[in-house]
Amino acid sequence: MTGHGFIVGAARSGSGKTSVAIGLMRAFRRRGVQVRGAKSGPDYIDPGFHAAATGQPGVNLDTWAMSPALLASLARQAAEQAELTIVESAMGLFDGIRAEPGRSGAAADLARLFGLPVLLVLDVSGQSQTAAAIAKGFAAFDPDVRIAGVVLNQVASERHDRLAREAIEEIGIPVVGSIRRNPDMALPERHLGLVQASEHGAIDAFIERLADTMEQSIDLDAVRQLAGPLEPAGGDETPILDPPAQRIALAQDAAFSFVYPHVIAHWRAAGAEIVPFSPLADEGPDESCGVCWLPGGYPELHAGRLAACENFRHAMRRFAQTRPVHGECGGFMMLGETLEDADGECHTMLGLLGHSTSFAKRKMNLGYRQARLRVDCAIGKAGDTIRGHEFHYARLIDPGSDEPLADIADGAGNAIGPSGARRGHVTGTFFHAIAKG
Template sequence: MPPGLVISAPASGTGKTTLMLGLLAAFRAQGISVQPFKCGPDYIDPAFHAAASGRASLNLDSWAMQPAQLFASMQAADGADLVLAEGSMGLFDGVASRGETGTGASADIAALAGWPVVLVLDVSGQAQSAAAVALGFATLRRDVALAGVVLNRVASPRHEALARAGMEAAGIRVLGALPRRPSVALPERHLGLVQAEEQPRLAQTLTEMADFIAAHVDLAALRAIAAQTPTANSVGLQDISPPGNRIALARDTAFSFIYPHLLAGWRAAGAEILPFSPLADQAPDASADACWLPGGYPELHAGRLAAASRFRSELQNFAETRPVHGECGGYMAMGEGLIDASGVRHEMAGLFKLTTSFEKRRMHLGYRLARLASPIPGYGAGARLRGHEFHYASILEHNDAPLAQVVDASGAAVPETGSTRNFDGGGRATGSFFHLIAEAT
């Protein structure tokens, strides 16, 4: 596996994604093949990584994944020249309890893989004091190496000089300094960035980011630092249970939140994925033996889904004889109704006696550990699954059997237990707000 770096920061909103995408696009323009990864449970950033690098980006999650699973995902970097892994939140931010490998912090991945950290520091409103922050990050964990910092939102040459002086006094290397540039940014919505496929100017924006980063960051120094670190040993692919041999997978702007490592694992197990678009009123492939509806933004397309009569009727027919599973947005689309933010109710597929609403938004966020009371495609009753929940919907009606016993990372019970329903023809509908990441030990 090639050498790598973790791109992280003290907190969210400090410029990690701008630096990450700019680096990916800038190195690609130089003919350097870079494998991207995303630390933690993020469904949106990997699509931007793929657009910038030309390589599929996978998630690395220390709370949900065992070390063997993490190293198996890292093998996606085979053939690349460099690895860049974008962190989530702050470098050391995770949950209070340890999971499979760690707490979910990006620092866990840096320590496990031996990748040094490039820390993005927002220095607006400070100068030499930023060095105290960097020094704290350099010394908090002995197993995490700080390669240096990139100063972000620098106001002037004088501001940059003062910040650099503080870093020099603290023995922290400055790898770049980014002036304030509000135009170099991506639009956001309630679950994060607006999805990559929804941005018609994405290629142009990535080019602008590449030029901006290349002009203000020492790309050669980053490669040299990465080259000095040991590389992890290759391991075999970790087995992931596919939902079936032929999987009908909902795939469009309303249903796109599925972790890339799961798709790679399904394919590695020999499964064939058959994508279809509910928004285009397409039905799941009749030859499939399972159907999977990922999360996404059904609330933004509820009218179109309600009008997609062929999709809804054929999904009902499919569920009569074969398993259908929905995660978050897919789960909501399998219910009887969805109420959008303006209070309008839209008819959904009716596989569950479930009504969800976005009229009064309430955030549900965090890791989840579920013990299945009923099987889902790929996993039997009693299986323990680790995943993540992030949505703003509320349940108004729920009259189906619960799918699982669910707790958060602290062990506290979560009331959203999902739904399961059996059909006379032998089929089964299952779903929950829980996004699967990996099976628990």
């Protein structure tokens, strides 16, 4: 199969690119096209929507956290499994961090690396011909990033459409679609971004409505024609996180769900078996497993219910006596002594680590992270550097007295200090691991 692809980009978050990308994925799937979704940057929610829209697993392509070889491997897999790969940009098309060339985390890096054209979504509310100046700026900003077409979003009327469209096409950029203002296209959000696809009521019907809108508003034939070949050369999967055991107990429900698709896929390809369990259903990890993984999620929204799950609590404590347990972000919060919810009510957590966290006294923490591990644990060996990110509003209100798990630096390599905690077989951190450094 010869795969093709393009990037759905925009000037900023909130421009409508997620709705456009998801709608296009389903619209092409309706036409019988084998389509896959990909997300630039460290996003663990949008790939779930991509999977729901396409019927195939989503994937992250993160130029900062992943080596060029790993990126090529993941992109090649997508191209081999689909006729069309639609890559959704995080934030603005050129938004990333200052880093070595091609490793900023911006979707524009992927455009350069793989030669993928960009379908630019422009929110034209409050403007008309000025949209052409914005489009021209995108086209001229980097000669190695090709703006192949524009979709106008939030169009108010036929006149509004005509003024913006004619101005953009006069500078030589085709406008392939025009989407009228429609509040029904908005995806529900919460403090870490979109509500997860698994929690969205009637998700398939919602995606069908998005596809209806794209079919009515966008020239799908023109979009298909602007897609470029996706033919990554080389690639090596070794920089992905190694499976921490042959059988991995993975917490998986509305409270714990933030796991990167490429990590799970790699573990399975390496022969590991994933054994899910639900803390919210008062289930514990399967005793046949060699490690227990509590991923990120929303324990702060379910703290009272989790605190009442006695079977889960006892099973976790029993498991941790003899085998590794690791928690990321929300999982790290669950491993601590207490969690204070948004209303200021304090709930007892597992107590396998000594810290306490609060969502009432919240502060956003966001950014790439490099973690140098101090000890062997589920995400690597002592001395390994793991690349990933933090994104959370909860904060430590009592750090506890456990030994730190890792020394953390930001994306530019500036030291932040010790982070996470370890006690016996138990480790945890607010840091989400993506790949080996």
